[in-house]
Amino acid sequence: MSRVIVFGGHGRIALLLAPLLVERGAEVTSVIRNPDHSADVAAGGAQPLVADVEQLDTAALAEIIRGHDAVVWSAGAGGGDPQRTYAVDRDAAIRTMDAAVLAEVPRYVMVSWLGSTADHGIPEDAGFFPYADAKWAADEHLRGTDLEGTILAPGTLTFDEPTGRIRLDPEGRGEVSRADVAAVIVEALDSPATIGRTIRFGNGTDENAVPIAGALSN
Numbered sequence: 271m272s273r274v275i276v277f278g279g280h281g282r283i284a285l286l287l288a289p290l291l292v293e294r295g296a297e298v299t300s301v302i303r304n305p306d307h308s309a310d311v312a313a314g315g316a317q318p319l320v321a322d323v324e325q326l327d328t329a330a331l332a333e334i335i336r337g338h339d340a341v342v343w344s345a346g347a348g349g350g351d352p353q354r355t356y357a358v359d360r361d362a363a364i365r366t367m368d369a370a371v372l373a374e375v376p377r378y379v380m381v382s383w384l385g386s387t388a389d390h391g392i393p394e395d396a397g398f399f400p401y402a403d404a405k406w407a408a409d410e411h412l413r414g415t416d417l418e419g420t421i422l423a424p425g426t427l428t429f430d431e432p433t434g435r436i437r438l439d440p441e442g443r444g445e446v447s448r449a450d451v452a453a454v455i456v457e458a459l460d461s462p463a464t465i466g467r468t469i470r471f472g473n474g475t476d477e478n479a480v481p482i483a484g485a486l487s488n
Contacts (some may be wrong), residue, residue: 272295272296272470273296273298273299273337273338273339273340274291274297274298274299274321274338274339274341274342274344274459275298275299275301275334275335275338275340276288276299276316276327276342276344277301277323277342277343277344277345277366278301279299279300279301279307279311279316279318279319279344280300280302280307280310280342281344281345281346281376282427282448283344283381283448283451283452283455284300284452285310285311285314285453286388286420286449286452287342287344287456288300288314288315288316289314289315289460290315290452290453291316291456292315293453294442295349295374296380297317298316298317299302299316299319299334299338300313300317300318300319300325301315301319301320301321301345302319302320302321302407303320303321303322303323304320305320305395307486308320311456311488319334321334322360323345323358323362323365323366324354324357324358326365328365328368328369328372329372331369332369332370332372332373333373335366335369335370335373335375335486336373336374338373338375339375339377340375340378340459341362341366341370341375341377341378342379342381342431342455342459343366343378343380343381343408344381344455344465345358345359345362345363346358346359349372349398349401350472351435352362352400355400355401355404356404357363358401359401359404359408360404360405360407360408361399361404363367363380363404364408364411365410367411367412367415367417367419368415370459371416371417372416372448373417376416376418376421376463377417377418377459378415378417378418378420379419379420379422379455379458380408380410380412380419380420380421380422381422381424381455382405382421382422382423383401383402383405383423383424384410384419384423384424384426384440384443384444384470384471385402385423386405386406386409387406388406390402394438396435397444407423408441409468410471413468413472418466420458420465420466420469421464421467421469422451422455422458422469422470422473423444423469423470424439424444424451424454424470424471424472425442425443425444425446425470425471425472426443426444426446426472427447427448428447428448429444429445429447430445430447430449430473431446431447431449432447432450433447433450433479434450434481434482434484435450435473435474435476435480435481435485436450436454436469436472436473436479436480436482436485437472437473437474437475437478437479437480437485438469438470438471438485439470439471440470440471440474441448443472444470444471444472444473445472445473446472446473447473448485450473450482454469454471454482454486457483457485457486459488461483461487463486463488464486467488471485
């Protein structure tokens with residue numbers, strides 16, 4: 271895990287993730303679309319790389335990924351525009367997976383969504399459907415590759431303080447702090463036991479949550 275590339279480098283989770291990775295001795299490349307965000311990324315210890323994942327093809331993405339030890343996908347269109355949601359959350363995500371294969375960087379961690387299942391139950395006429403559909407398609411593509419993939423599926427994201435504890439397969443919305451999601455990503459990258467798994471989680475309560483490292487080792 272000495273060199274990690276994070277797509278969506280100016281996202282709220284990624285900005286919390288980079289310092290945690292740096293603390294563990296990793297070199298972090300954070301991919302961002304807006305050059306104005308470079309200073310924010312650099313402040314967390316990451317190297318900003320300006321690139322538009324919507325526009326880059328697989329070969330160009332492979333050039334960005336090559337030389338790293340792991341890929342983290344934490345990018346997203348942010349909802350609103352269905353066309354752009356599919357372009358980023360599904361199509362660009364899938365291209366980075368194919369690019370990782372091309373670049374011979376097998377470790378890939380996808381930040382997904384708790385409800386990303388074939389039967390997610392979101393009606394097609396609902397505004398949230400494109401996101402649910404796109405995330406499911408991206409997750410399924412990762413499962414079908416030869417990458418050493420891990421799909422992390424947190425519930426509803428909050429700005430709460432980190433707890434260091436999570437509950438696997440939570441009921442309901444599975445609320446979880448962004449800071450704890452960042453910590454889960456770090457532990458997943460460090461843990462071979464997470465390869466090939468889809469890990470759905472929320473914070474839970476003191477009674478039903480366990481330390482992150484322990485949860486991921488099961």
